[in-house]
Amino acid sequence: MRLIVAGGGTGGHLFPGIAVATAMRERVAATRVLFIGTSRLLDQQALAGCGFELAGLQCGGVKGLGTMQRLRSLLRMPGAVLEAMRMLRQFNPDLVFGVGGYVTGPVLLAARMLGVPIAIHEQNSVPGMANRLAGRLADKVFISLPCVPPFPPAKTVRTGNPVRREILAAASEKTPWPERSTTLLVLGGSQGAHRVNLLVMEAMEQLARQGRALHLIHQTGGADEEQVRTCYHKLGIDAEVTAFIRDMASVYARADLVVSRAGATTLAELAVMGLPALLIPYPYAADDHQATNAEYYVKGSGCRMLRESGLTGEILARSISEYLQNPEELHTMSANMKTMAMPDATNRIVDECLQLATRKGWHG
CATH class of the missing domain: 3.40.50.2000 (Glycogen Phosphorylase B;)
Incomplete structure (x- = not known):
């Protein structure tokens, strides 16, 4: 062939x-x-x-x-x-x-x-x-x-x-949420997302003030990598910051909640992994297709969509905290994501x- x-x-x-x-x-x-x-x-x-x-x-x-x-x-x-x-x-x-x-x-x-x-x-x-x-x-x-x-x-x-097959393999081995530490994964797509990066930095500042402890894995894209790393260092946040993640399988395996754009491939991977997410669709995507992608998973009760327009770091921090403090809801969302996987x-x-x-x- x-x-x-x-x-x-x-x-x-x-x-x-x-x-x-x-x-x-x-x-x-x-x-x-x-x-x-x-x-x-x-x-x-x-x-x-x-x-x-x-x-x-x-x-x-x-x-x-x-x-x-x-x-x-x-x-x-x-x-x-x-x-x-x-x-x-x-x-x-x-x-x-x-x-x-x-x-x-x-x-x-x-x-x-x-x-x-x-x-x-x-x-x-x-x-x-x-x-x-x-x-x-x-x-x-x-x-x-x-x-x-x-x-x-x-x-x-x-x-x-x-x-990708390594993600399918990781999905079969993923540990249930309540048995693991709290890890937030932030994805802006393969090239990063500047506005998402800014919102998450603002949210982390809010959560740091509240004394909320979590581990953060943040894929930033090349342009914002140093700024994001410096921000988390100053806030004393336990964070892994990288421009591009090659081994997505191992990162997904450690995540409890995801903040992400709503690209279709990322959503398919989250569904296979059973990962609940706060989705921030890219507002300038052609025909607003990321919002339409997100709506499919929101209707299946596996994700929540936060429109970038009007979204602040404070609102995002409140949403993150709300979900991470409610493992039962995360478990339900995780199961719902799995039902939408193919x-x-x-x-x-x-x-x-x-x-x-x-x-x-x-x-x-």
Whole structure:
């Protein structure tokens, strides 16, 4: 099997692709995997040590850009498609798997022109522009949550969001909440979230004044790492501060409550781990999709959503304290998160991809 995974730019795009590629390589002997992504450092960090072949494609998005920037991106598109065709001819894939991000478009268009089978995965409840267009090209569409607007029903399968196998393993070993010390995990997405960082620092100052003891693990992104570390040191807070967390499984295993943005991949991982969360959706996400993601888990009583508008450090501190002082409620929320998990997502996607490739002429 020769598999191309196309997309990147965020962990939410990359990690499902990594999970599927790893499972495919284990399922089918001698599978070769090529990731076609961006040149961002995040892509390199996330893929480091995975053993996949990597290639970068120079292109740009169009949504949210000014007129001139959009025009420049559109002018680069034909060249990106030609470059993608060159990569595909050289690698000769049996299947192209798109995970979202602007890199996906040229690669999938090239795959369609060359007659290569296409599958895509949409992590969010509101499809991004790239995947809305990709849905027209794809032979099979996998979704994590009910999508609005929906993809064509005939080729859509709700599989859930692929979760990395080390996180699945950690979920099976996680100690129940009451038996462990109080640990708060703060996540701003793979690139960090400046406003979340500020709110949590303000909240920790409030909790420190109240003498509330807890252990803090805070993923800040590169820009705020030193500021956050210095703040907690001055407050005397027991904290682990890092720009980027590679071993999410061990961090999830130690957490009791999470403060997080509402990216779909993070939410899928929290559900598998049974981790309750205070969700602060990114207010400028395309089509406000993070809020829609969060609403799904809030309706299932596994999380609480706090809108960034109007949120203060004092309000956040009160919410954190309220939940950490109520282990029974956390236990209930944890169980509710587990009921919304779809831990078999990766295997289901691999099954569907193999069937698709076989129908299109692959002989395993």
